[in-house]
Amino acid sequence: MDRHPSGVSRANRTGTVQVKAKVGVLISGRGSNMAALLYAARHPSCPYELVLVAANDPEAPGLKLAAAEGVPTFAHSHKGLKRAEFDRIVDAQLRSAGAEYVALAGYMRLLSPEFVAGWEGRMLNIHPSLLPRYKGLGTHQQALDAGDSHAGCSVHIVTAELDDGPVLGQTAVAILPGDTAESLAARVLMAEHQLYPRMLAEFVTRERQPEWLLNKVREHALALPQADEVTSHGMPCFGIEKGKKFAYFSQGNHGDGVIAILVKTTAPEEQAMLIESDPARYYRPAYFGDGWVGIKLDLGDTDWDHIGDRLDKSWRTVAPRKLLGLKDIADQF
Ligand code: GAR
Secondary structure (H helix, E strand, O other), X not given: OEEOOOOXXXXXXOEEEEOOEEEEEEEOOOOHHHHHHHHXXXXXXXXXXEEEEEEOOOOOHHHHHHHHOOOOEEEOOOOOOOHHHHHHHHHHHHHHOOOOEEEEOOOOOOOOHHHHHHOXXXXXXXXXXXXXXXXXXOHHHHHHHOOOXXXXXXXXXXXXXXXXXXXXXXXXXXXXXXXXXXXHHHHHHXXXXXXXXXXXXXXXXXXXXXXXXXXXXXXXXXXXXXXXXXXXXXXXXXXXXXXXXXXXXXXOHHHOOOEEEEEEOOOOOHHHHHHHHOOOOEEOOOOOOOOEEEEEOOOOOOOHHHHHHHHHHHHHHHOOHHHHHXXXXXXXO
């Protein structure tokens, strides 16, 4: 059975088998967020599992807990190693454990650009503030000093900048009269433990969610010259302005429960050829005839360059000659 990055295995011709996304967690100390992720993962409906807990401090208390709960652990002190050198060691451990995602949970190390690039779009962090406010350390004291009504926590995708990157979710925590940095941190931590497992679960399944998939299709389709989006028979569809349609987004149409894109084929035998080559992915869309092919998007391993390419080809079959000529010239640059 093939393994794919977003935790989905394509099993056979008859359908898909959902398996859990594999997550590696990096900690530096207590590891209470790691524990929250771990215990959430114990619920059968949780879409992820922890395959490794690694720490840059062999004494990190969280390691003992993870080991006691049967999660493989790895510890290596960063002392005396260059940042990139240390990160390569951690990276190798994550990959050999089969991690598809990384969750930073109180990992108090700056990451090398190589490490961040290697996990681009697949690494999350939890930070104890309402980002973009108060990056770095001392977040609770800063919120108190500023007289804020609320502190809180954020889960975000990790990018090269510290505590930056798209925020996936936040929880605001009211500041009480008499709060100290410690009392506030303790309440924010409770919110962290609720937020992180949810955000991680959503993140590892988002590539199967209809809204995310439609947005991806939209991004590619509307980048084509004179493309517009309308709704036809309840389906979002893409066409040339005032012209013909070149793609439909199908979500459970005709009760088939499938999320797919329908595009035009470019040759008479192409539909049959594609279905033959990968019957779990391609299909003959009901009521569309031979000139179209359905491509399932919710298998979890969609190659978006390929979808972009198919959209381009489909657009070409309906674009007026003049527009085609202009696009050919533009594509040369
Ligand atoms: C948590 O409050 C986490 O948000 C914070 O460190 C603590 C770790 O606690 N992380 C950062 O400040 C990262 N910039 P834990 O080890 O018990 O999860």
